Amino acid sequence: MPTKTTTTETDGFSAQERAAMKERAAELRAAGKKGAKAADGLDALLERIAQMDPDDRALAERVHVAVTTAAPGLLPKTWYGMPAYANEDGKVVVFFQDSGKFGYRxxxxxxxxxxxxxxxxxxxxxxxxxxxxxxVEERVTELVRAAVS
Structure with a gap:
């Protein structure tokens, strides 16, 4: 089996990106019950990403940035233990499954x-x-935009 390598532009979320995500979660909680649910979803998603092996985590972080940039209306959450993004009806539109979840390559x-x-x-x-x-980023962005169109 070939060795899995991941090339990323960064080694994960920058300190500024982490701070911005925490600020957004706090804003959502301050918005009330619906906002608190969205903040909890974001926290759960980020926690799940943080638990991944480094190669998977780097991919998941880039996917997160691409999805939230291309479709800011999607709500982050976890779905069967995977980072996922749902529409306003709560239905999952897109998800990321890390290779470590089921031992895939x-x-x-x-x-x-x-x-x-x-x-x-x-x-x-x-x-x-x-x-x-x-x-890859360009293709993921195109797919996500099409998925929410």
């Missing part, structure tokens, strides 16, 4: 039926993720 970016990716009678809803690069 690659991580997975997946889309649920709430995603608007339909293309005829057959289309992909899951993508293997081995490394992060500008072209």
């Amino acid at each position: 690659y991580s997975t970016l997946g889309f649920q039926d709430a995603a608007n990716l339909d293309d005829g009678d057959l289309w992909p809803v899951s993508y293997a993720l081995m490394r992060w690069s500008p072209s």
Whole structure:
């Protein structure tokens, strides 16, 4: 089995990114019950990412940034122990499954039926993720934007 390598532009979230996420969670809690639920979802997602092996964590962090930038209306949460992003109805649209979860050789970016990716009678809803690069980021961004369109 080939060795899994991950290339990222950073070694994870910067201190500024972590601080901004904590501030956003505090803002959501201050917004009341609905905001508190969203903040709890973000906290759970970030906690789950922090528990991953370094290669998976680096990918998950980049996925998180790409998803929240491309579709800020999606709500972060965990779903079956995986980082996920749900629409306003609470339905998961996109999720990240780290390779360590089931001992796979690659991580997975997946889309649920709430995603608007339909293309005829057959289309992909899951993508293997081995490394992060500008072209991967571009493709993930395109997919997420299409999923919420």
